[in-house]
Amino acid sequence: MKIAIINGPNLNLLGIREPEIYGNKTFEAFFEALKTEFKTVELIYFQSNHEGALIDKIQELGFSFDGIILNAGAYTHTSIAIADAISAITTPVVEVHLSNVFKREEFRHHSYISPVAIGTIGGFGLQSYTLAIQSFI
């Protein structure tokens, strides 16, 4: 089983960025722990701050991987292009957020990703990603 985790803008700053919202751990450290926890799953991780690079990666993996876990960051709330890429591929996508976006500003309440994802997991910090992997296995 091949599963990709794709993180969007500013998620390269996890551990540093607003730790009261997003926690103290870097994604790289968490990813190492995930690989140990899910030894039977082939996990890959990709992060970009660029919308087009995220779309390229979704297209590249979206016909061969078994699942994509996508935290599109702020593009969640703006990107029709990422939503179209998800509609175009055959790999199912689970939308993930660290924070509970519904507890936050109004502009975070709308997601272009949710209608094209198989489901959404948010509000559990890094554990949201663990739950997303479990949803595929």
Ligand code: DQA
């Ligand atoms: C986020 C929530 C988004 O609203 C925000 O723009 C992010 C992170 C989350 O994981 O909680 O960058 O996707």
